Amino acid sequence: MKLHNISFGNIKRRKGKMLFLVLGLVIGISTVVTLLSITESMTRNIEQRLNRFGANIVMVPKSENLSLNYGGIDVGGVSYNVREFDQEKLANIRTIKNYKNLSIIAPKVLGPVKVKNKNVLLMGVVFEEELALKTWWHKIGGVFPEKENEVMLGSQAATLFGFKIGDAISLLGKPFKVTTILKPTGGSEDDAIIAGLSASQKLLGKEGRLSMVEISAFCQGCPISEMTLQIAEKFPFAKVTAMKQAVMSKMQSIDMFKSFSLGISLIVILIGSLLVLVTMMGSVNERTREIGIFRAIGFRRGHVMQIILLEALLLGIIGGILGFGIGNLIAYGIIPLVIKDGMFVGINMNLGVISILMAVALSLLASLYPAFKASNMDPSEALRAL
Structure with missing residues (x-):
């Protein structure tokens, strides 16, 4: 047996x-x-959920000055002499070692414009990338801009200037049409006018230049800190910061x-x-x-x-x-x-x-x-x- x-x-x-x-x-x-x-x-x-929270890596030009802004309150009128990014070099981000972990790269150009004799922030974005990054953006009405002469307004900016969807707005002598008004988000976009990247660069005289880049690169086990260093090596004149608090908690x-x-x-x-x-x-x-x-x-x-x-x-x-x-x-x-x-x-x-x-x-x-x-x-x- x-x-x-x-x-x-x-x-x-x-x-x-x-x-x-x-x-x-x-x-x-x-x-x-x-x-x-x-x-x-x-x-x-x-x-x-974190992928819907937006960018967790932010790249801005280096500055020798300290920020005098906290919680949206500016306590000093310091004039910053900063360098801007060359848009042609933005593709270098995709050459880092951990490039496969990169999700959304959203470049921006920022600058002041006058509307009804008041200064307001003009933010130039690539709408396709920006809307994918900031899924919490919801329209009060209208449609998101698709043409160069179309803009959308933050809720506070629309209220301050009394603009409605379909109104014409002049920015530095150029006519634009308001196609969207955002619901309040609690962010900087509430006070801004948001237009296409190319049109904003032309208005501000910053063709081929970028003010900042927001990057979404979260995934389980992603080496965020290492990716930050890798991006910083590609852009030595940039300050690359990992927004790790929400992720880490x-x-x-x-x-x-x-x-x-x-x-x-x-x-x-x-x-x-x-x-x-x-x-x-x-x-x-x-x-x-x-x-x-x-x-x-x-x-x-x-x-x-x-x-x-x-x-x-x-x-x-x-x-x-x-x-x-x-x-x-x-x-x-x-x-x-x-x-x-x-x-x-x-x-x-x-x-x-x-x-x-x-x-x-x-x-x-x-x-x-x-x-x-x-x-x-x-x-x-x-x-x-x-």
Whole structure:
């Protein structure tokens, strides 16, 4: 009789106890899979939300002066003598080492213009990039500019000058049409007139020049700090700043949840391992006569250990597969309740392989001592139980 046939036969005869052993593994593995799936879904959800928050890398010309502006309040009339970027060199950003992590590059030109004898900020943008970057921009009405002679107004600028959609506006003697008025955002665009990049450069006499560049480069695990340094190397006269506060705070929250999840998982796995140990010990004690007969008819200690460990291996595989499947089902049902608008990220086959290996390892480790005890059983002592 082959050893694996003995192991199969023992599992069939002791279905109740083996089911209890598998249940311990399933609880442990399914808990780990559920928590890790929820964590991955949270990470994806936050990544998508942060991608909608706009730029997290800002590139502006270097200045030898300190800013005297805080929270939108300017406390000094310092005249800044700064360099502007050459628009032709903007493509160099796409040559950095981590260029694949770059998402949106939104160049801008800034300058003052007079409207009704009042100074107002003119912001020239590439509307396609800007609207993709700032998804929180919503129209009060109208359509976003598509032509060079079309502009949109921030909510405060429109209120101050009394402009409405369709009105004509003169900027430095050039006629423009107001096609959009933005809803209040709380940002600098509330006080600005926003026009196309090319038209603004011509108005301000800054053809081929850029005042600043906003970059969206967030993704899970993106080396934001390294990317900042890489961009700075390409533009030595620029000050490149990573807007990491929002990213770091969110990712720290995820890391804390991951740590909590791993802690809970370890506790549950420990409980599952104890269930395996107790069940296997009980099985060995019940099988004293059987083990004694095996030893009496010539089975070596290694054979006895192989029989018990093979049982543990088979039960570990079954527990790992069931635990992985149940864990995914639980995560699929719980994620919409835990995360608003959250979605199950799908079955991670790598996690499935890890789950099965983990269940097998736990089952084998918890069965080592019972197997060792069984293999060292004295045949004469065992046969006295007959």
